[in-house]
Amino acid sequence: MDFMTAKEASEQWSISQRRVAVLCSENRIDGAEMIGKMWLIPKTATKPDDARSLRFQPLECLPVKPFVKWAGGKAQILEEIRRLYPSGLGETITKYAEPFVGGGAVLFDILSKYQLEEVYISDINRELIVTYTHIRDNASELVDELRTIEREYLPFSEDERKTYYYNKRERYNNLKAKSHTGVELAALFIFLNRTCFNGLYRVNSKGGFNVPMGSYKNPTICDESNLIAVSERLQNVQIVCGDYRESRKFIDKRTFAYFDPPYRPLSDTASFTSYARDGFDDKNQMELARFIKELSKKGACVVASNSDPKNTNESDNFFDDLYNSLSIARISASRAINSVGEKRGRISELLITNYEGARA
Ligand SMILES: C[S@@+](CC[C@H](N)C(=O)[O-])C[C@H]1O[C@@H](n2cnc3c(N)ncnc32)[C@H](O)[C@@H]1O
Numbered sequence: 001m002d003f004m005t006a007k008e009a010s011e012q013w014s015i016s017q018r019r020v021a022v023l024c025s026e027n028r029i030d031g032a033e034m035i036g037k038m039w040l041i042p043k044t045a046t047k048p049d050d051a052r053s054l055r056f057q058p059l060e061c062l063p064v065k066p067f068v069k070w071a072g073g074k075a076q077i078l079e080e081i082r083r084l085y086p087s088g089l090g091e092t093i094t095k096y097a098e099p100f101v102g103g104g105a106v107l108f109d110i111l112s113k114y115q116l117e118e119v120y121i122s123d124i125n126r127e128l129i130v131t132y133t134h135i136r137d138n139a140s141e142l143v144d145e146l147r148t149i150e151r152e153y154l155p156f157s158e159d160e161r162k163t164y165y166y167n168k169r170e171r172y173n174n175l176k177a178k179s180h181t182g183v184e185l186a187a188l189f190i191f192l193n194r195t196c197f198n199g200l201y202r203v204n205s206k207g208g209f210n211v212p213m214g215s216y217k218n219p220t221i222c223d224e225s226n227l228i229a230v231s232e233r234l235q236n237v238q239i240v241c242g243d244y245r246e247s248r249k250f251i252d253k254r255t256f257a258y259f260d261p262p263y264r265p266l267s268d269t270a271s272f273t274s275y276a277r278d279g280f281d282d283k284n285q286m287e288l289a290r291f292i293k294e295l296s297k298k299g300a301c302v303v304a305s306n307s308d309p310k311n312t313n314e315s316d317n318f319f320d321d322l323y324n325s326l327s328i329a330r331i332s333a334s335r336a337i338n339s340v341g342e343k344r345g346r347i348s349e350l351l352i353t354n355y356e357g358a359r360a
Contacts, residue, residue, distance in 0.1 A: 001031070003040040013047035023048060062229045063112040067135065068128070068190065069199025070103030072263060074305065077349065078105055080331045084351060084358045086256050086301040090114040093301060095255040097121070099244035102128070106258050111233040120250040122240035125201070127176055127189050129241035134186035136239060139231035145187035146222035153195070153221065165195055165213040173208045194219045245291060253299030261288055263307040264318065266347075282318070289322040296326070296354040308348040319350055326354045 006024070010017040024032040024039045031042040066073065074081060086093055089110075094117040098107045101121040111119070123129055134142045153164055172188040193199055196211040204210045240246055244259065251257050262280035285306070292302050304323075308330055309316035320328060329351045 002043040003033075004043050006039045006041065009041045009045070009047075015047070062225070064108045064229045064233050065226060066103035066105055066108055067223065067227060067230055068103050068131075068193040070105075071200055072260065073103045074105040074260060077305075077331060077333050077351075078109055080329075080351060081106055081258070081303065081305070082109065084303050084329075084353055085110075086355060087357045089256055090116065093254055093256050094118070095120075095250070095252070097247050097251050097255055097257040098260070099123075099247040099257070100260045100262075101132075102260065106260070108230070108233075111237075118250070119237040120240065120247055121237060122242055122244060122246060124241070124243060126179075126241050127185060128201075129239060130181050131186040131189045132234065132239045133181075134183050135227060135231050136234035136237065138183055139227055141183050142186055142190075143222060143224050143227055145183055146190060146227075147224075149187060149191050150221040153191075154218070161195075162213055165192075168192065169209060176207070176209070191221055194221050244288070248291075248294075251295050251298065251300045255300045257295060257300055257302050259288065259292065259302065259304040261285070261304075261306070264309065266307055266309065266312045285318075286322060292323075292352075292354065293325070300354075302352075302354045304352040306350045306352070308350050311347045319352070323352045326352050327356075328352050 004012070006017050006020040009020045009029075013020070020029075020041070021039055023029050024034070024041065028048045029041055029045050031045060033040050066075070089096075090113075096107075096110055096114075096116050096118075097120040098104065099120075099122045101107055101123045102125075104121065107119075107121060110116070121132070149168075153161060156164060168188055169192060172185065172192060175182070175185045175188070192209065192211070193201065195214055195216060197214040199214075200211045201209070202211050238250070244261070247257070261284070264280075264282065264285055288304070292304060295302055306319055309318050310330075330348045331351055332346050333349045335345070335347050335349075
C-alpha cells in the first residue's frame with residue numbers, strides 16, 4: 001500500500017498537520033499507522049466528513065466534581081463564572097490553566113464540558129497536589145485505601161471516631177513533616193477533609209494540620225465513582241506544586257486562565273488565608289495583577305476572582321485601581337461572613353475579565 005505523511009495529507013485536505021495527527025490518534029483515518037514518531041496514512045484515505053477533532057465535541061460522560069471541600073471554593077458562583085467562559089473555548093481556545101486550583105470547582109466544570117488539548121493546574125499546597133497526582137496516576141490504590149478507612153471509621157461510636165480522627169491527623173502530620181508523597185498521605189488528606197470541621201484546611205506555624213473533627217453523621221469518605229471519573233479527566237493534565245507564576249510558560253494566546261487567589265480579607269476577623277503557611281497579602285495581590293497584565297499582553301483570556309472591599313468600606317478602591325484597565329463585575333454570593341464560618345450572608349464579590357466575547 002502507498003502511504004503519505006501527515007504533512008502531505010494536511011496539504012491535500014487543507015487542514016493543519018496537527019489536526020491530521022489528532023484525527024489519526026482518534027482512529028478516524030482508516031489504515032493510519034504510527035511508525036516511530038510519524039503518522040503514515042494510506043494514499044487512498046479520505047478526509048473525514050467532519051474533520052473537527054473529537055476533542056472539541058461536547059462530552060457525554062459522567063460530569064466530575066471536586067473531591068474535596070475547599071475554603072473559597074467556587075461551586076456556588078460557578079454559574080456566574082461559567083457565563084464568562086470565552087466564546088472560543090474548545091474551538092480556537094484549546095488550553096486551560098488554573099494556577100490557584102484548590103478544590104477545582106471551575107476546573108471540573110470545564111473538564112466535564114470540554115475536552116481541551118492541554119490543561120495546567122497548580123497550587124502551593126503540597127499535600128493537595130500530591131492528592132491530585134495520586135488520583136490521576138494511581139486511582140484504584142487510592143480508592144482501596146479510602147475504602148479501608150471508611151469501613152473502619154463509619155461503624156464507630158462518636159468517641160471512637162474522635163480517637164480515630166486525631167490518630168489519623170497525627171499520622172498525616174508525621175507523613176507531611178517528612179514530605180512523604182505516598183498514597184497513604186493522599187488518602188489521609190481526603191479522609192481529614194471529609195470529616196474535619198467545615199472541610200477547612202488550616203495549618204499552624206509549624207505547618208501541622210490543626211483543624212478539629214467535624215460533626216458529620218455519615219460523611220462520604222470514598223466517593224469511588226467520582227474519583228475514577230476525575231482520574232480519567234485528569235489523564236492529560238499537568239499538575240504542578242508551586243507558585244502561580246510557574247504557569248507563565250504554559251499560558252499563551254490559545255489559553256483561558258482562571259485565577260482564584262486567596263481572597264483579600266474584608267476585615268481582621270474575616271481573614272482566612274492560611275491554606276498553607278504563607279499568607280497572600282496586598283503586595284501579593286499587586287504582583288498577581290501585574291502578572292495578569294503580562295498575560296493580557298500575550299493575548300490570553302483571563303478571569304480572576306476576589307473579595308469586594310466595598311462590602312465593608314465603600315471608599316476602598318483597591319481592586320478598582322489595580323485592575324482599572326480590565327472589566328470588573330460585582331456579583332452577589334452567599335459567604336461565611338465571620339471567622340467562625342457559621343454566620344452566612346450575601347456579599348458582593350469581584351469577577352475581573354480581560355476580554356470581550358464571553359459565552360453569555
Ligand atoms: C481561593 S482558593 C482556590 C479555590 C478554588 N477556586 C476552588 O474552587 O476550590 C486559593 C488557593 O490558592 C492556593 N495558593 C495560595 N498561594 C498560592 C501561590 N502563590 N501560588 C499558587 N497557589 C497558591 C491556596 O493553597 C488555595 O488552594
